[in-house]
Each structure stands twice: as structure tokens, then as C-alpha cells.
Amino acid sequence: MKKSPVPLLQNGLRADGRAPDQMREVNMAVGVVSNADGSAVVSYGLTTAVAAVYGPREAHPRHLALPDRGIMRVRYHMAPFSTKDERKSPTPSRREIEISKVLREALEPAVVLEQYPRSRIDVFIEILQADGSTRVASLTAASLALADAGIYMRDLVIGVSVGLVDNTVVLDLNGLEDQYGEGDLPVGYMPNLKRFTLLQLDGAWTRDKFLEAIGLAVKGAEYVYQKARDALKNRYMSIAEEIYGR
Amino acid sequence: MKKSPVPLLQNGLRADGRAPDQMREVNMAVGVVSNADGSAVVSYGLTTAVAAVYGPREAHPRHLALPDRGIMRVRYHMAPFSTKDERKSPTPSRREIEISKVLREALEPAVVLEQYPRSRIDVFIEILQADGSTRVASLTAASLALADAGIYMRDLVIGVSVGLVDNTVVLDLNGLEDQYGEGDLPVGYMPNLKRFTLLQLDGAWTRDKFLEAIGLAVKGAEYVYQKARDALKNRYMSIAEEIYGR
Amino acid sequence: MKKSPVPLLQNGLRADGRAPDQMREVNMAVGVVSNADGSAVVSYGLTTAVAAVYGPREAHPRHLALPDRGIMRVRYHMAPFSTKDERKSPTPSRREIEISKVLREALEPAVVLEQYPRSRIDVFIEILQADGSTRVASLTAASLALADAGIYMRDLVIGVSVGLVDNTVVLDLNGLEDQYGEGDLPVGYMPNLKRFTLLQLDGAWTRDKFLEAIGLAVKGAEYVYQKARDALKNRYMSIAEEIYGR
Amino acid sequence: MASISPYGKRFISYLRREQIKRLLSTRYRVDGRGPEQVRDVEVKVGVVKTADGSAEVRLGRTHVVAGVKVGLGQPFPDAPDEGVLVVSAEVLPHASPYTEVGPPDESAIELARVVDRGIRHCGYVDFKKLAVEGGKAYVLWVDLYVINDDGNLVDAANLAAVAALRNTQLPAVVKDETGIKLGRNNKSPLQVEVAKVPVAVSVGKIGGVLLLDPTFEEELSLDGRITFTFSEDRIVALQKSAGHFTQAELETALDLAWRGRERFASALKDVLG
């Protein structure tokens, strides 16, 4: 691990002033891309992900269609101007291809694909600003966009990251902590079904710290889940207003 | 604008001795690629474009076919040895992709695509030598090749370029004038229908100079049109000779 | 030709101690890739090629299918770690694409493709170690894999290389001889039908040396053919044992 | 890879198309505008904190973000003492049901190149000031990101690009033992000549009527389309991108675009300062 230019933890507080179990400011809005069937923008601090859903629509090319359920395609991509230093090439990197796969596999358990035989549901996620925890912010944004599109879901999948900083378990890594911390553990969690659908890990973790981190991730996910429900409620209210008037 | 190594305009004449409203030597021949359904080679001075047409043929892949009209595909491409200095990479550049699009959109208004439902007409253009005005020479060559292929057309589309050199409007830019002049305005024109189907522009033009240039382009196109008609006539004569003997 | 760091021929023997008309150690095994319909590994000295066959299976994409016979696809590829010096890029080179084509055309005369209308037979060859003569070792491996898959064949195609070293015709070039010798002549031969299906050549050959080399190639192929028949016999024996017991 | 021009499959129903035309013959548009009326336009700068410059444009429901990243690179061989501009455009798959995932197609490439031509030669950015010692140059990477496409992408993208450049901070050039680098802790504003800002204005033609700022469904009904880019009183770029025009229509379109220019220029006023 490289040495951080600033202390990551001092007097129990992190470099940006947060407590170890504290999320950055979380903002969400649903229905932000008017052409899409569903959409959402989610930010955890600076990190901003915008998700759009198209579908269910006819699976195409047709030989990919399944007779008994729908298929889902997920694309995670970072804007060339989303990173701190140099321009990122827009060509999908191996990292982006892997994350697209794990995000799809994190969302599939939540979507009732059996409802959509021969159909395709497309989920497109773009990172506009990256400051750590981009894949988990993407997961929350994708869940909201799917819900906004009216896709049948068993639960929302909420993404949060936990990490190890000075051997302390912390919630919602920012870019600095991601780069200089001792471990990163992105988690996708369904709060009602209490199931994990995304788990990856970097760094070196004892069994105890790992289980402590999982516990903190659940708490973080429950917190974000409330925000997500509110965002969906606001969206329904505004649609209702549009339809029925004030 | 960079400074030209030689004066572009002196005593009312251009570096290659032409008057401002004068085309370079224009040469054309129709039916030059024996396998093609239609073909033509057109040169404006050194600039040489060879066009071949295949079609109408079955649209393929089939999902691109349209039930009520044909589709047209156009490819503009420069040979690796066509440019003055270094070898050009044969991989299509963004410039070549854009020009392919504007050429297709310049030809479409002239072709009676409604005559060809479910079909495809392919127009392939290759620049063998480039010395300015390549896209407009391509347009003339493509029109002749389409006519040679017996495709129903409302008119020929004739391409000429006009430009600004020492604040004078000139016809048919060569490479030197293209590189060092103050403006380039390639034009596609249907002489009988009196309609513009290609218009692009570079440089900085006042309203007056722009309209003056458009006027000159029309004159240039009418001149080239006579040559194009002669080239088609020659082609028909030689086919007739082949069939009916001398 | 560059000068070899060691004499290629001394006292009638080659740098690795072989006589001019001697193959390196030849090893073969059939049925080495359990998922494949047929497979084989062949080594000529260090050079090692593993081939797998899938098919006949439905031709896909379907517009490639032929109504009166099967199609065959062949891929020749070198592992990034198969060459002596630097890592080879895994992207197929122009050389690999050309060899894939000549191998397909060397195998086609041996395979009774008329037996497999609308079908596809895929032959995949990977070079795990390269020390000269990779394409001809591939040919032998591919033939064995096709036979192992139960594909109808008119004959096996056996590959051997002959070369010119100090103006002497030698059999089975290794990497050193390939790099520093005066000529390389890879040959594909059907020993029963006595026909050549692969012939390429590098270097500078008189008519006499060329015909001498062809004669030596036939002898080499006949030698390798016996090994190939043994390898197939062993494979059948072991399958029979599996089915009927000892 | 192939430069051959493919066909997108974008349809509008015959009935809707006729409705658009019939209404327009009375000089009304289906969204209530007159032919010369531009949709609401909003320009915000500094919206992407990770970029060196950024802007966001909403033109009706069309939504474009532009981000500028500054790099160091080689100048072009024919302009060794100038900085480099690279404009790219990506129409996100978010933007409409017709957008395919993949490298930019011919439409996105045309979009980027038309915006690029407007900026490159008009004097808005002084590229001579972007040369860097040691034969290097600043590279301005302008990425145009279309998030929602409700038509007239060129005009919106041009606004986003010029606003993002106005908002751009140039990192200082730093030397160390390994060579020349950019130091993002020390930035100064990119100088732009505000008076020369290029403004792109597209004119559509439907059934003989010329109109400004076409929507997505109007674009599917066009008989002609041409974009003029103005800098001060000059035309600095032009692109006919659909159909055909008579000479009289061309002059009328030019004058209409010139009037439309005012509307977009005023939306930029606060941003350009």
C-alpha cells in the first residue's frame, strides 16, 4: 500500500471529516432522462452515476432471446472527464467490462425475468464523476431506474462500499481512501430479502474484520435504502400530480 | 491561416495560372470497372476519384431492408498513396466517415429510391490522387456511375468547390489553395432541378462573399455538367456500337 | 540470409545432431481434450500443436451454410508464450491469418464435406511451443483430431517441412534452421492418395533441389504417417477397453 | 471500423408526419411553437467537478454535457507552435431507444466535427497561446456527451462546448527529472475571446416551411436541414445534413439562422461574462 498524502484517520475522524460509519452526502433523483423507460441519477459525495433503462423490448439479435425468461444487458461506463487526472479513453477497459458483468449478476436476482420471455431489458450506467465507490453507486442508480421503468422486482439492490483504513472498518470509501486504504469491499444488498448480490474485495482482511465490514455494509445499505424509497415516492407523487393535478 | 509558400493570387491569376472562375482540366470516363453495374472515373486536375456502383441488389443484412424504398450505402475512401506526403493509413478516418455520410445525403435526393423497395444500392468511391476538392469530384463520379448502372435518377448531382483566396472567390480549389486559402465551400448541385444537395464550409465568410461563392459554384457545376453529359453520351454510343456494330 | 551463430551442418550432421533426412523426435496423442469431438497433440521436437475439432454442427450464422456440402473453418493460433524471445501478442497476425487459410485448403481435399450439407466443422489449432515447422505439425494434429471426431476422410494429411541448409536438402526444419537456412518448404501430403495439399516455399531453389526436396518430404510424410496410424490405433484400443473392459 | 454509411431505423408514423406538416402549413408546430421560435435553453457551467472545464445545456428536453480535459501532447506537424483541439461526441445509449452501444457512429462523428470546425478557426480560442516549451503543446480534449436526444443536437452541443471552454482552467506545466508534466494544483483560466464565440444554428425544412430548433420527431419529418455557425458577423461553418435547398431557400435559411443566433447568444451571456 502506498502512503497517503494526508492522514486517512485522525482522532476517530476521516480525512473528509466523516465518522467511520458515515456515508457521504447521498443524493438521488428518479426520471431524469426523459426518453428512457426508467432512469435515475445517484450521487455519493462527488461520485455520480446516471442510469437509464430501456425495455422490456424485443430481444435482438433474435437468437439471443430465451423462450422462458427475459435477458438483461448491463453496461457500466466512465465518461472521459469523470476521473481526476488525465482524460480516460472512452474505449471500454477490462475493468469496465468486468464491472458490467458483476453489476448484471448483482441485479439479476432482484428482477423477475420470468415475467419477460423473449424480451430484453437494457440497463445503461454512466459515471459522470468518479470519487470512489462508483460501482456501488451504479447499482443503486440501476435499481431505481428499473423500478422507474415499472419492471417487476423482488427488492431493490442497494450498493455501498466498506473499506479498511488504518485497520478500521469504514463505510463508503472515497477516492483517496480507495487509493491509499488497506482494503475495499463493494457490496450489493437487498434490504428486504436480506441477501447479498454483489461482493468483491481487495486488500488483506482477517475473518473478523471481514464480518465486521459486512455488518457495517448492511447498516449502510439500510440507510441508503430509505433515501431510495423516498426518491421513488417523490417520483410517483410528481407523476400523480401531472395526471390528477394538484 | 498559415502563410502559403507561393502567392496564391497574382495579377488576377492563381498559382497554377487559372483565372478565379476557371476549373482545372476536367476529365471523365464512364464504364471503367468492368465487373461493376456502373462506374466512372473523374479527375479535376490531379485529383482523381473512381466510383463503382453495385445494385440494386437484395438488401443484406435483411433487417436493414425497407418495405417501401431502397437503401443506399456510400463509401468514400482514400488510397494510402493518394496524398502528397506520408502514406495515409488505410483505416477509415473520422474525416472519411463524415464525408461518406454527406455524400450519401447529397446523392439520395437525386436517386428514385422508391423504385427499389427491399433493395440496396452500393456506391464505392476511391480517391487515387488527392489535390483538393476530393469530395466534390467524388460526387460527380458517383452520379455518373449511378447513371451508368441504369439507376433511376431525377438529375445528376455535380460537385464543385469554391473557395476564398486573398479575399477573392475562386472555383475548384486545388490542394495548395485548400491548405493556405481563407475558406473552402464544397457544393453539390443538381443543374436541372436547381437544388443544392451538398453544402459544407470552412473559414470565415461574410454573407456577401458566401452568396457570391454560391453563384460561382452554380456556374462551375453547369460547366462540369456538360462534360458529364458528354461522358455519358460517349458511353452509350460505345455500347450501341458494340451491340449494333458500326 | 543472416549468418547462424553455430554451424548448421558439420560432418554431414546438423546442429542438433540429426542426419539431413532425419525427423526430430515425433510424439502424438489422440483424444487429449475431453470436451472436444476430436482432438490431438503432435510434437516435432519442441514444436507442439494441439488441435481440437467440433462438429459436424449446424452452420451458424445460417447464411454461410451450403445446401450441398459442409463448410470447414480452421484457426491456427500461437500462444503468447510459445515463442523463444518476447511475448507474442495474442491478436492474430497476418501470418496467422494466412496460415489458417492454407491449412484449411490443405485439409479440405481430405475431408468428405459432401457428407455434411448445411453443417460446419471447426478445427482449432494452438501452438504451445514453437521451434520451426509449426504449420506442418498443425496439419498432422488437425488430421488426427478430424479422424478422432469420426469425420469421413479420404486420407490423412501429413505435414512435414523440408529445407535447404548449406545447399543440402534437410527434413523437418527446427527454429534455428528456419531462421538461418537458405530455404523452407512446408509440405502437406496424403500418403495413400499420393497428393500434395499444402506447398509453400521461401528462399531460392533450383529446379533440381526443389524436386529433391519434394522427394524427401514424401519420405518424411510416410514416416510420420506410420506414427499417426499408431496413435489412432492406440486411441481406438483405449476406447474399446473403456467400453468392453480388458 | 467500416466507413460505409449504415442506415439507422428511425421511424415516425405516416399520420403523425402528416399532422406535423398540416399544422406547420398554418405556421404552428405540434409543441405550440412558431417556426422561428427556439425552445427554452439553459446553460450551466462547472457541473462536472472532475473535469478541467464543463457545461451542461438543456434545450427543451435535449440534454448535453460537455467536459474538457487538458493534456500534454505533440502539436500537429503543420502547426508546430499551436495547441491541439480534439472534439469527440458520444450519444449515450441513455439518449434514445435508437442508440446502439459501440464506438461513435457516423452521426456522432459528424456532430463532433461540425462543432469542431466552428471552434477551430474563428479565434474564440487562441491556439498560439497553447504551445508549450520543448516542442509540446496543450491538448484540449472536449467530450460532448448527449444524455437525452430530443432533437437539434448540433446547436445544443455547440453551446455546451463553447461554455465548457469558457469554464476551463489550464493546469500549470511542471518540470521534474522525468520531463514535463501537468500540475493540477496550480491552474489558471483558459483565455477565450468572448466576442468571437461561435454559435451554431440549425434550420429545418418541412413541406417548404423553414423553422428553427427542430425536435426529434420533426427531424424525422425533414425535407432539408442545414446548420450555420456564426462568429461575429461571419459564417465560420456550414453543414447541409439532410435533403436539398433551392438558392432562394438557402438565403432565407441564412437570414433565419442569423435571427436564431440572437436567442442562443443571449443564453450564453451570463456564462461568457
Added chain:
Amino acid sequence: MASISPYGKRFISYLRREQIKRLLSTRYRVDGRGPEQVRDVEVKVGVVKTADGSAEVRLGRTHVVAGVKVGLGQPFPDAPDEGVLVVSAEVLPHASPYTEVGPPDESAIELARVVDRGIRHCGYVDFKKLAVEGGKAYVLWVDLYVINDDGNLVDAANLAAVAALRNTQLPAVVKDETGIKLGRNNKSPLQVEVAKVPVAVSVGKIGGVLLLDPTFEEELSLDGRITFTFSEDRIVALQKSAGHFTQAELETALDLAWRGRERFASALKDVLG
């Protein structure tokens, strides 16, 4: 090119799937193993003479070859004094009827990246020792070649990679007038810290039963799948790659993987020395 995740078409018949599940509910597997049992595993090194290091792993009928090539290159900008590791995976078209010819797909990329993460930070290879004077660094190209896929590629590929690194000989750095080169006539072993060898262990879940080392047809029946990579007593990588897990299942899977680690570690014993 497109990072969009495609669907492979890998099927298992409903009947076979039910058979696997039913049998497993009695804690038996269709190949006769119990849930915690790993297939026969064989690790050989030095199998590719043209490589600088190599190994071959057979895990049941799964067959993976790893080849290491050493090169010279630029270190990563954020680690200028360290060597570079590049792990790539190719599932050969030989490996199964489902593999397409082409550049590595998302599964092969994931395979390479999970193995890479296990090795990169655990201290098995000391990358600090792989810096080379003049601002250069050794590059360790590890190519994972799947020749036959009968399931559980990650565990097998990880074994092949760590064994091939143990077997690797570093060519000496040679200077001549044209600069720095590698001299393959003069090699010395790559130093690895054997005690820290990372071991990847995958746990599958079928109908509520957790099991080790799934076969290809078991993988087509999974309700969940997770891979733990251990170095000493630490978890150094983790990848949930199918389905979902409760917290209790997660803990059970972790403990099961820890027990499976023994089995793989012992297969490495002779190789690591």
C-alpha cells in the same frame, strides 16, 4: 469492444438439473463426490520450454496451462519503483462447444482479473524487487490458457498462475549501445515468498447446499457462487459471480472455502518447495 454484457447460451436440461439437485439434497453429487470434496488435482511446472515460467493444472477434467513471459517496460505512474504484472486469460475454442473465437469475453476477463487481484497485493511476489535502473521495470506477462473447461476455472487458473510464477526465471538486464535489453542466456529465479502463496477457492450453492469445486454441469445449475482467495490467514480477494447469499450462508461459505484451501495448498506443496 462493447463492454455491454452479452448472454452466452449454455443450457442444461431441466431433468439433469433436477437430478443434480435431488441427489445433492442427500449430500451426494452426480460424479460421486460429497459437497466438500475437491476433484483430483495435479500441478506440473516447466511444461512449456519456450516460456520463462510455466505450469499445467488438471483439476478433474479441467485443464489449464499458465505461461509466464518476462519483458521490460514502463512501471505504472503511481508505482514508479515497482515491476508490472499483467494477467490475461484465454479460454481456447478447444475448451468447450460454447467458446467463440475472438478476443477474450467478459468471463475470460473476469477470470484474469480475479486471479490478478489475488496475486497483486498479497506479497507472494515482491514487485519492489522488479524495478530496473533507468526508470524501467520488469513486466511479468502471465497468460492463462484454458484448454478444457470442466468447471471451476478460477481455482485451477489461480493454481497454474502461482505455480508458473514459482517456476519463472528472470532474464538478466543487459546494456548495449542501443539501450537496455533482456538477455535470455543469463537467468535467475524469480523470488517468491512461498508462505504467502494466494489460493483461490470457489464455493457453489445449489438448492441451499454449499459445495466446493463445481463441475461444468454443476455450474449451469448454481443458485450462487463465490470465490475466496486466501494468503496466509487473510482474505485477499473475493468475487461473487452468480446468484445471492444470506449473511449466514456467507459465513458458512467462508469456512468451507478455508477448509478447501488445504486441499489446493497440498497440491502445490511439491511445486512450491
Added chain:
Amino acid sequence: MASISPYGKRFISYLRREQIKRLLSTRYRVDGRGPEQVRDVEVKVGVVKTADGSAEVRLGRTHVVAGVKVGLGQPFPDAPDEGVLVVSAEVLPHASPYTEVGPPDESAIELARVVDRGIRHCGYVDFKKLAVEGGKAYVLWVDLYVINDDGNLVDAANLAAVAALRNTQLPAVVKDETGIKLGRNNKSPLQVEVAKVPVAVSVGKIGGVLLLDPTFEEELSLDGRITFTFSEDRIVALQKSAGHFTQAELETALDLAWRGRERFASALKDVLG
């Protein structure tokens, strides 16, 4: 990208094929030639003014243009004191209804490589004279452009390549402060050893009859095809590209090709000087 060999769909009707064979059994060809007769061949040089060397070959209705561009580059590591030859071939979509738009396919790659092998080692070009001081080398980019394909592309393309090289002018090497460049205002002829000119001659086999210079429709009826390239009295390249041959056929084909060589060599006479 994929090196897997695809199938083109080039058909000839059964009836036409039988007609070709039946006529040939009387040693006549459908275009009136005898088996050993080559079509009219015309070679012109200097046809592309923008190239450093060029030639155009018409062999019957087959039409090939070759353009040479000279560049500066790195020599190959195993030949540091030699110039570099890069031969590429593109069968234009113009050339036949079967040609697809895209990067060169396996046939175009084979075409370029067979022509390349003929030229590379025969001594026609002395690559030692193409080294440039400072560890650089001249690069000869030979681009073969097939404009119309009426069969026997290899023989025609080889003629075009050798004629274009004979026509090539080497730009002088110029030094300035930024390094070494090419100066196209000062050129001198590329020296070629005319006596060693490589000549490619293809032999086709239809129903047991061997013939020279097959047309496109004859190529669709071939039972075998082999190309010999001669330099002086040596065979310097060979490519069997269809079907199969007995040893006796091989010898007959070699002798037939040797006779065909005369015909092509005489077409080159004026050009080579």
C-alpha cells in the same frame, strides 16, 4: 480480427462449370485461349503522381494499381542494418460483387504475403542500401490496389509491385533540429537489380488439364491452383492455394509456369529498361 477462416460465397452455375470443363478437354477455353496462353497484359508506370512510385497492370480485364510510399522507420530487430518492406493488398469493393467493405480478408492478406515473399529475398531490391544513419531505415510501403478482379490477381499484383518499385524515387534524408526527416523535393531513383526481378506465375488445374492465367470464372472451377515465383532460374516463392497435386502434376506445372514466365517478363521489358 478473428483469424478464423471464413467462407466467401462465390458461385458458378453447374452448367457453366461443365461447359468450361468440356471445352477444356479439347484444350480450348471459353474465352478462346489455349491452356498455355496468357491474356493481353499491359504494364504502365508513373500513373499515380502523388506516390513515390506507381504502376498499373491490366491482365485481360483484371486491373491492379500499385503505389509505393517511402517512409522512415525502425528496422526489424533481426536486421538492424536493412530497410523495411511492407506489402499490403486491398481488393476494393469496386472489384467484384463479392468483395465486402472492411479490413483486408484472408485472401487479400495471402495475396500481399505471396507477393512480399517473392520480392523480399530474391535480391531485386538491395535492402542493405536502405539503412539510414541514426539507427533508422527507409520503409517501402507497397500498396496493391485491385480495382477489377477478373482472376489471377497474384500474377497481376506481382507485376504491378515490381514495376512500381522500378519506378520509385527515394526522397532524400534531411536533418533539422527536431531530427531526421524525408525531403520530397530531392529524390533519387531506388536502385533495383533488374536481372533479378521476381515473376509470379500461377497454374490452374481443371479436370486434369493444367493452364496459365485463369480468369475469375475459371478460378471458381479449379481443382487445383499453384503459384511459382521465379527470380533468374530460381524458384523464390511457391503457394498452393487450392486443391491438390500429384508429384507428376507438380513437375508439369513447374515447367508450364517457367514457360509462362517469359510472357510476363517480356511485358515488363520496357518498364524495367
